Amino acid sequence: MEFTDGVGDPKSLGLDPDDLPDGLVVADETGRVICFNKAAARITATAPRRALGRPLTEALPLEDLKGRRWWVLTDPYGGLAIRTAQPERHLLLPGNREVLVAARYVRRHPAGPLHRLVVTLRSTEARLRNERSHAELIATVAHELRSPLTSVKGFTATLLAKWERFTDDQKRLMLETVHADANRVTRLIAELLDISRIDSGRLEVRRQPVDIAGAVRRHVEAHTTAGEDPGRFVLLVSPGLPDLWADPDKIDQVLGNLLENAVRHGAGTVTIEVAPAPRPPREPGDTPSAPAPQGTEVTVSDEGPGIPEESMSRVFTRFWRGSKRGGTGLGLYIVKGIVEAHGGTISVTRAPGGGARFRFMLPVGVPAHLA
Numbered sequence: 273m274e275f276t277d278g279v280g281d282p283k284s285l286g287l288d289p290d291d292l293p294d295g296l297v298v299a300d301e302t303g304r305v306i307c308f309n310k311a312a313a314r315i316t317a318t319a320p321r322r323a324l325g326r327p328l329t330e331a332l333p334l335e336d337l338k339g340r341r342w343w344v345l346t347d348p349y350g351g352l353a354i355r356t357a358q359p360e361r362h363l364l365l366p367g368n369r370e371v372l373v374a375a376r377y378v379r380r381h382p383a384g385p386l387h388r389l390v391v392t393l394r395s396t397e398a399r400l401r402n403e404r405s406h407a408e409l410i411a412t413v414a415h416e417l418r419s420p421l422t423s424v425k426g427f428t429a430t431l432l433a434k435w436e437r438f439t440d441d442q443k444r445l446m447l448e449t450v451h452a453d454a455n456r457v458t459r460l461i462a463e464l465l466d467i468s469r470i471d472s473g474r475l476e477v478r479r480q481p482v483d484i485a486g487a488v489r490r491h492v493e494a495h496t497t498a499g500e501d502p503g504r505f506v507l508l509v510s511p512g513l514p515d516l517w518a519d520p521d522k523i524d525q526v527l528g529n530l531l532e533n534a535v536r537h538g539a540g541t542v543t544i545e546v547a548p549a550p551r552p553p554r555e556p557g558d559t560p561s562a563p564a565p566q567g568t569e570v571t572v573s574d575e576g577p578g579i580p581e582e583s584m585s586r587v588f589t590r591f592w593r594g595s596k597r598g599g600t601g602l603g604l605y606i607v608k609g610i611v612e613a614h615g616g617t618i619s620v621t622r623a624p625g626g627g628a629r630f631r632f633m634l635p636v637g638v639p640a641h642l643a
């Protein structure tokens with residue numbers, strides 16, 4: 273690193289090596305450490321003062337995955353004088369902690385002796401955590417797919433082998449189970465596709481004006497036509513709802529899951545409130561303006577057992593389910609993903625009657641050209 277007139281000097285940018293998100297270790301022409309930033313200290317668990325001034329080989333004793341000493345292997349100060357860098361690769365710190373390392377060989381003249389060795393370090397923890405959660409997801413998905421498919425295979429095999437021996441009623445029962453399990457698989461696959469869109473940020477929101485109270489009414493009707501007691505549902509719609517621009521199919525998914533959960537996992541009366549969402553409290557310094565509602569708030573409460581306090585933070589995670597009666601446990605994860613893709617928020621609390629109370633807020637969402 274050579275700075276003649278301050279131009280390009282990181283200091284002139286107000287940039288300090290400690291501001292870098294990655295670990296930075298610099299060695300001088302003799303191989304002694306002259307820079308060891310905070311991130312490097314965190315990643316290597318070595319205090320900078322214990323590294324500064326020491327030979328790089330001791331201050332940063334890296335090994336490759338076969339246990340060979342990295343600096344001996346690459347020999348940056350000897351070696352080919354035309355080499356300019358080492359690409360990023362996985363190496364090991366003492367204690368077998370993995371770290372991603374890249375290096376740059378800085379020479380004053382092409383093919384001249386090494387002037388500075390600049391090494392960057394990146395922790396692989398976040399990546400490893402990601403990989404682990406992916407592996408877990410695949411294991412869970414395989415497991416979830418296997419049980420309905422096992423039943424489909426079992427029943428169809430039995431029916432094919434012994435068709436004559438069963439009564440029509442028995443055959444109908446088996447076919448109904450097969451039908452239900454096939455539906456489960458189809459639904460699970462649709463949910464997994466939603467999840468992959470949510471996780472990769474590809475969930476598309478096609479906004480149009482949405483009559484959310486009407487949508488709630490339709491969902492309640494669907495439950496009552498399916499045999500649920502109409503007296504179980506109470507719908508409270510406040511006046512003065514702002515216009516809402518949202519993706520109607522996705523809002524249906526949200527309402528569908530919350531109502532289904534209240535009916536299936538909850539008990540008693542299910543109360544759905546649709547109200548204008550209040551503005552967040554004004555921050556000091558905000559210019560005073562008319563208190564227009566900032567969106568729509570929908571609350572679904574029931575009188576069932578509710579969500580245990582200690583599980584409230586986990587209901588929105590993938591595959592979490594509180595009881596054996598649960599489905600796949602993906603519903604609320606998708607609900608949260610959809611609400612957030614609309615710029616909204618969702619939370620769960622305890623209803624005054626003791627059941628669960630889910631509340632989500634959707635901002636008005638008017639497209640810019642109409643606002």
Ligand SMILES: Nc1ncnc2c1ncn2[C@@H]1O[C@H](COP(=O)(O)OP(=O)(O)OP(=O)(O)O)[C@@H](O)[C@H]1O
Nearest residue numbers: 533537538593594595598599600601602603604628
């Ligand atoms: N209203 C409620 N009352 C009590 N428990 C609830 C309620 N809503 C959700 N839960 C609990 O939260 C868990 C997760 O809900 P979620 O909707 O994510 O999954 P699911 O309903 O089990 O399956 P899916 O919606 O994917 O078919 C449920 O299994 C249930 O234990």
Ligand SMILES: [Mg+2]
Nearest residue numbers: 529533603604
């Ligand atoms: Mg559900």
